[in-house]
Amino acid sequence: RAVHAARAAFESGPWPKMKPADRQRVLFKLGDLVLEHADELARLETLDNGKPIFESRQVDIPMVANCFHYFAGWATKLAGETLPVNPAYFNYPLREPLGVVAAIIPWNFPMIMVGWKAAPALAAGNCVIVKPAELTPLTAIRLGELALAAGVPPGVLNILPGKGSIAGEALVRHPGVDKVSFTGSTEIGRHIMKAGADTMKKLTLELGGKSPNIVFADADLDVAVKGVAAGIFYGKGEVCAAGSRLLVEASIADEFVAKLAERAQKLKPGDPLDPKTRLGALVSEKQMNTVLGYVETGTKEGAKLVAGGKRAPINGKGWFVEPTVLDQVDNAMRVAQEEIFGPVLSVIRFTDVDDAVKQANDSPFGLAAGVWTRDVKKAHAVARRLQAGTVWINMYNFYDAGMPFGGYKASGFGRDLGPECLRDYTQVKSVWVSIE
Ligand code: NAP
Ligand code: MG
Numbered sequence: 001r002a003v004h005a006a007r008a009a010f011e012s013g014p015w016p017k018m019k020p021a022d023r024q025r026v027l028f029k030l031g032d033l034v035l036e037h038a039d040e041l042a043r044l045e046t047l048d049n050g051k052p053i054f055e056s057r058q059v060d061i062p063m064v065a066n067c068f069h070y071f072a073g074w075a076t077k078l079a080g081e082t083l084p085v086n087p088a089y090f091n092y093p094l095r096e097p098l099g100v101v102a103a104i105i106p107w108n109f110p111m112i113m114v115g116w117k118a119a120p121a122l123a124a125g126n127c128v129i130v131k132p133a134e135l136t137p138l139t140a141i142r143l144g145e146l147a148l149a150a151g152v153p154p155g156v157l158n159i160l161p162g163k164g165s166i167a168g169e170a171l172v173r174h175p176g177v178d179k180v181s182f183t184g185s186t187e188i189g190r191h192i193m194k195a196g197a198d199t200m201k202k203l204t205l206e207l208g209g210k211s212p213n214i215v216f217a218d219a220d221l222d223v224a225v226k227g228v229a230a231g232i233f234y235g236k237g238e239v240c241a242a243g244s245r246l247l248v249e250a251s252i253a254d255e256f257v258a259k260l261a262e263r264a265q266k267l268k269p270g271d272p273l274d275p276k277t278r279l280g281a282l283v284s285e286k287q288m289n290t291v292l293g294y295v296e297t298g299t300k301e302g303a304k305l306v307a308g309g310k311r312a313p314i315n316g317k318g319w320f321v322e323p324t325v326l327d328q329v330d331n332a333m334r335v336a337q338e339e340i341f342g343p344v345l346s347v348i349r350f351t352d353v354d355d356a357v358k359q360a361n362d363s364p365f366g367l368a369a370g371v372w373t374r375d376v377k378k379a380h381a382v383a384r385r386l387q388a389g390t391v392w393i394n395m396y397n398f399y400d401a402g403m404p405f406g407g408y409k410a411s412g413f414g415r416d417l418g419p420e421c422l423r424d425y426t427q428v429k430s431v432w433v434s435i436e
Pocket of ligand 2: 164188
């Protein structure tokens with residue numbers, strides 16, 4: 001029924017035919033409504049996901065609003081240019097919407113992901129079905145209501161909660177869905193590629209990561225310690241781009257790890273609804289057990305636990321895990337190669353620039369990377385050599401609707417955000433006109 005509603009809205013509703021300036025106004029209004037309902041949405045997100053209300057309110061809300069405000073502007077700017085093929089013809093490309101886009105999204109950023117995927121798809125004139133993760137459907141449902149209030153016509157943005165294996169799978173196989181934009185695990189990403197082949201689904205896949213955060217001896221070490229800690233502990237480490245591998249230059253490694261361990265020990269999990277809390281609860285008991293299992297795997301493989309490593313229940317309850325640092329990790333170990341998706345940092349030493357780049361790229365993933373150095377030449381040279389869709393220099397975990405985000409290698413293809421993602425939500429028609 002969701003696909004039929006979206007198809008009908010696309011084929012005979014007002015949305016794709018609307019004046020772009022009117023679509024722009026509606027989407028901009030939705031951005032405003034997100035800000036007007038910030039406290040309510042932030043609370044829902046925290047109740048659903050366990051992330052601190054501080055993060056929901058100060059990061060997720062502004063990012064969702066940023067997406068609708070930014071992509072609203074693109075509705076009026078999806079232009080083509082005339083192409084000088086032959087004086088006898090008039091040639092121009094028309095950039096058209098794809099039709100019905102299914103956005104299948106994960107539980108770690110349930111509200112942000114609606115903004116990342118629905119905002120550009122809608123701006124380009126598509127109709128959208130969002131399938132939130134079963135664990136975290138609340139904010140997507142509320143955003144659906146706000147979209148109607150902003151003037152998005154019925155059927156244009158559909159929110160379809162349900163299990164991945166049922167609702168998600170049905171969307172991937174449905175002939176009425178033109179494109180699937182997926183964020184989640186590499187395993188399900190691969191499955192969606194195969195399952196979508198019969199109906200020739202267009203795909204954007206934003207998958208996992210094992211992103212290296214590279215600290216050179218010439219970095220501002222105090223700034224780097226803060227950045228590296230935030231890079232892995234922000235969002236409880238349940239972040240696709242989490243800086244989950246610290247690559248640190250051997251000459252400063254002991255000093256750096258000591259500072260980092262001290263910082264990790266000071267960061268205590270707390271009640272996610274308390275505005276002072278900076279580390280929340282993992283999303284589920286299952287995720288907590290996966291994460292604690294990896295800590296055990298790491299120590300069995302020979303890593304040295306220098307901070308955290310245990311469950312930290314509050315009043316005997318909750319899926320809280322201490323910020324954890326595993327030192328003496330070898331890049332070949334499972335805790336360096338596999339996505340843990342929790343507040344667990346694996347520390348690996350390197351000897352020089354070539355060694356740093358080699359170990360950083362020795363991963364099936366290529367989502368993001370961080371570089372910490374005061375040497376501007378080294379920073380840019382290393383950025384070019386890293387196989388990663390995003391490189392942060394002397395910063396980590398920053399996002400904006402205007403900057404493309406996505407993966408190299410097994411971290412996926414296609415891009416969310418930025419002007420780049422609009423290519424993935426449109427198709428080009430080449431028009432030839434005889435004028436002689
Ligand atoms: P997942 O299974 O990949 O889930 C992502 C989304 O895909 C959810 O909406 C899920 O629905 C849906 N889905 C599941 N099976 C599907 C299918 N056969 N067809 C269509 N859609 C399907 O991720 P997860 O199980 O929640 O997490 C497992 C691991 O994935 C994590 O530990 C982490 O390593 C990684 N992960 C990565 C990201 C990222 O941002 N790259 C985000 C989340 C998780 P339901 O949840 O309702 O089943
Ligand atoms: Mg799953």
